[in-house]
Amino acid sequence: MSTPVSRPSAAIRVISGLFHQPYVWAIVALLLLLVVNLTKNPAYLGVSVNAATGNLSGNVIDILRASAPIMMIAVGMTLVIATRGIDLSVGSVMAVAGAVSMEFMRNTGTGSFGTAAVAVLLALGISALLGTLNGILVSIVGLQPFITTLVMMLAGRGLAKVITSGQNTSATNEPFRWIANGTILGFPVVFVIAVLIVAVLAALVRRTALGLMIESIGINPKAARMAGIRPVGILISVYIVSAVLAGVAGIFSTASVMTVEVAKTGMTAEMDAILAVVIGGTSLAGGKFSLTGSIIGALLIATLDKTIVYMSIPSSATPAFKAVVIVIICLLQSPRVRSMFNRRRTRVITARKETVPA
Amino acid sequence: MAPTSRFRAFTGLALAGTLAFSLVACSSGSDEPAASGDDGGELTTVGFVAVGPEGGWRTANEQNIQDAFSKENGFDLKYAPSSNGDQNSQITAFTSFIDEGVDAILLSATEATGWEDVLERAQEAEIPVVLLDRGIEPNDESLYTSRIAPDNVGISASAAEWANEQFPDGANYVVLEGPPGLSVVNDRNKGWDEAVADNLTKLESQSANWSTEEAKSVFETMLKANGNDIQLVFAQNDEMGLGAALAVEEAGLIPGTDVKIITIDGTQAALEALAAGRLSFVAEYNPLFGDDAIEVVNAALAGEDVESSIVVPSTTFDSPEAATAALPDRQY
Numbered sequence: 001m002s003t004p005v006s007r008p009s010a011a012i013r014v015i016s017g018l019f020h021q022p023y024v025w026a027i028v029a030l031l032l033l034l035v036v037n038l039t040k041n042p043a044y045l046g047v048s049v050n051a052a053t054g055n056l057s058g059n060v061i062d063i064l065r066a067s068a069p070i071m072m073i074a075v076g077m078t079l080v081i082a083t084r085g086i087d088l089s090v091g092s093v094m095a096v097a098g099a100v101s102m103e104f105m106r107n108t109g110t111g112s113f114g115t116a117a118v119a120v121l122l123a124l125g126i127s128a129l130l131g132t133l134n135g136i137l138v139s140i141v142g143l144q145p146f147i148t149t150l151v152m153m154l155a156g157r158g159l160a161k162v163i164t165s166g167q168n169t170s171a172t173n174e175p176f177r178w179i180a181n182g183t184i185l186g187f188p189v190v191f192v193i194a195v196l197i198v199a200v201l202a203a204l205v206r207r208t209a210l211g212l213m214i215e216s217i218g219i220n221p222k223a224a225r226m227a228g229i230r231p232v233g234i235l236i237s238v239y240i241v242s243a244v245l246a247g248v249a250g251i252f253s254t255a256s257v258m259t260v261e262v263a264k265t266g267m268t269a270e271m272d273a274i275l276a277v278v279i280g281g282t283s284l285a286g287g288k289f290s291l292t293g294s295i296i297g298a299l300l301i302a303t304l305d306k307t308i309v310y311m312s313i314p315s316s317a318t319p320a321f322k323a324v325v326i327v328i329i330c331l332l333q334s335p336r337v338r339s340m341f342n343r344r345r346t347r348v349i350t351a352r353k354e355t356v357p358a
Numbered sequence: 359m360a361p362t363s364r365f366r367a368f369t370g371l372a373l374a375g376t377l378a379f380s381l382v383a384c385s386s387g388s389d390e391p392a393a394s395g396d397d398g399g400e401l402t403t404v405g406f407v408a409v410g411p412e413g414g415w416r417t418a419n420e421q422n423i424q425d426a427f428s429k430e431n432g433f434d435l436k437y438a439p440s441s442n443g444d445q446n447s448q449i450t451a452f453t454s455f456i457d458e459g460v461d462a463i464l465l466s467a468t469e470a471t472g473w474e475d476v477l478e479r480a481q482e483a484e485i486p487v488v489l490l491d492r493g494i495e496p497n498d499e500s501l502y503t504s505r506i507a508p509d510n511v512g513i514s515a516s517a518a519e520w521a522n523e524q525f526p527d528g529a530n531y532v533v534l535e536g537p538p539g540l541s542v543v544n545d546r547n548k549g550w551d552e553a554v555a556d557n558l559t560k561l562e563s564q565s566a567n568w569s570t571e572e573a574k575s576v577f578e579t580m581l582k583a584n585g586n587d588i589q590l591v592f593a594q595n596d597e598m599g600l601g602a603a604l605a606v607e608e609a610g611l612i613p614g615t616d617v618k619i620i621t622i623d624g625t626q627a628a629l630e631a632l633a634a635g636r637l638s639f640v641a642e643y644n645p646l647f648g649d650d651a652i653e654v655v656n657a658a659l660a661g662e663d664v665e666s667s668i669v670v671p672s673t674t675f676d677s678p679e680a681a682t683a684a685l686p687d688r689q690y
Contacts (some may be wrong), residue, residue, distance in 0.1 A: 052610025066397040166411040257570045306669040309579040316538045
């Protein structure tokens with residue numbers, strides 16, 4: 001008797017718990033977008049095996065593949081934002097990582113696995129270096145994160161141009177191409193790698209005290225320091241993680257076409273990352289963060305991009321649309337707007353109370 | 359209240375006056391060195407407001423201009439690429455060239471609109487402006503000396519005529535455009551739409567920002583949205599066409615057989631792809647017109663009449679053989 005009673009209550013608890021999550025509206029929006037696509041073609045969600053290539057093929061697979069780079073930068077951005085910082089340099093770091101790997105593979109010329117591995121390591125290495133610079137400037141020198149990473153955004157794009165001497169650089173290397181275009185058990189490799197990285201990171205942050213330390217720095221740096229947390233090390237490592245993940249995203253997006261376009265790779269990627277983070281319910285004011293929320297945010301952005309093309313809506317308006325969404329969400333998060341809403345609600349309630357006796 | 363507000367108004371006026379005075383002082387001060395520079399040097403100073411890294415075509419074009427306007431040919435070229443295609447950075451460079459008092463300005467505008475004010479300023483300063491490649495909108499020919507460019511309308515019309523021949527029984531096609539608002543994009547659309555046959559059905563047109571990566575992602579979705587029933591792609595530059603070819607291969611179709619891809623520009627990468635059969639038609643948009651630009655600048659400085667529009671001749675490549683033959687001495 002007891003099991004059938006407890007099962008629905010557990011399900012209800014899960015659902016009601018979900019409704020208390022800050023990212024519930026992101027899930028709703030994601031479902032809405034899918035419904036919009038389904039109205040155009042009822043078979044939108046269908047996944048089939050492509051006869052010619054033997055891979056799974058379908059719109060959902062495309063969305064998963066497109067979401068992988070956004071997921072990477074969004075997760076890094078979440079940690080940075082949780083410390084009350086921001087990382088505007090992710091897009092440029094993507095370009096630098098892509099430029100380094102493409103330039104290296106073009107010059108070494110062998111299409112071997114070893115070349116691809118060295119290219120990946122080089123790209124991640126230089127990304128980590130740029131992240132370390134960001135971290136040192138923010139934590140030790142004490143510069144504002146906004147200014148520091150804005151400078152890095154401009155410098156990084158310039159660095160990418162220097163590395164490739166201003167040219168769009170292509171290379172051929174099958175293992176490297178496989179990262180973005182290959183499949184594991186039918187699933188896109190990029191998505192599998194992204195999920196693995198996020199899982200490791202989430203375990204690191206949530207199974208240890210690291211996540212709490214990051215949040216405490218974001219909530220009150222002074223109190224955190226008094227409680228024995230050393231902010232310098234944590235800040236530097238957070239910026240390094242963000243930059244390395246941006247490097248991974250850069251590898252993903254250049255490997256998909258085996259070309260780095262120095263003026264376009266990772267362009268406005270920081271916008272997508274911030275958007276994914278705020279959609280996921282992490283406050284731009286720092287403190288509590290939600291990795292799950294940011295991942296859902298990244299999926300939402302990828303779905304939005306794909307939906308716009310699928311519905312044949314001119315894609316030139318997309319950036320404006322994203323900007324409007326950010327502004328609305330930031331407004332909803334701002335304490336002043338919230339208190340305004342609360343005041344109105346309480347006034348309505350008190351008004352009702354007054355009318356009832358009369 | 360009244361005296362304080364009057365006092366405030368007075369100080370405001372006084373401040374504005376001082377500011378205006380100092381501005382006048384500044385500009386008269388900066389005029390002098392520029393004028394003396396003109397007397398001393400034999401080199402003709404030319405400011406080049408350029409686009410900067412964008413793709414193979416742009417690199418070839420800007421390199422060609424820089425090579426042509428060399429010291430040996432009697433020019434001192436000041437190259438000012440935009441920061442990531444931002445029009446504001448171009449306008450800033452343009453005005454600083456006017457303030458420097460250069461002899462002539464070459465302009466490749468990233469966006470077609472919004473140039474009236476600075477062009478008028480150049481006119482007041484009697485600096486001839488030569489538009490390279492991209493035009494301005496509205497196209498007021500009194501604002502500039504001349505525009506040198508290949509004929510975008512004609513080039514995309516020739517691409518459309520090839521498509522008409524290839525698909526006498528009709529086909530479905532899509533267009534991959536550059537960023538909206540550019541004169542190139544408008545002209546390439548115009549030439550294509552005017553010349554394309556009625557039995558070719560345009561399914562949709564979408565911007566992929568000249569980018570391979572975006573074009574791949576966009577065309578992958580277009581294929582899905584139309585159930586792979588697309589026989590022709592009109593990509594407005596080589597990079598986007600190459601991206602579309604990748605998407606076609608990814609979908610398990612064969613470019614050239616299942617989907618024919620037309621691109622414009624004719625860079626080396628596109629000709630290699632055409633030779634390999636991944637693209638089907640490449641219309642050249644000739645970037646090498648540095649020598650024409652020198653002629654125009656010299657004529658304008660000598661006070662001669664210059665034609666307001668100069669068309670650079672371009673060719674087309676419609677087969678792998680034509681591409682293979684042209685590849686060895688391709689400069690870009």
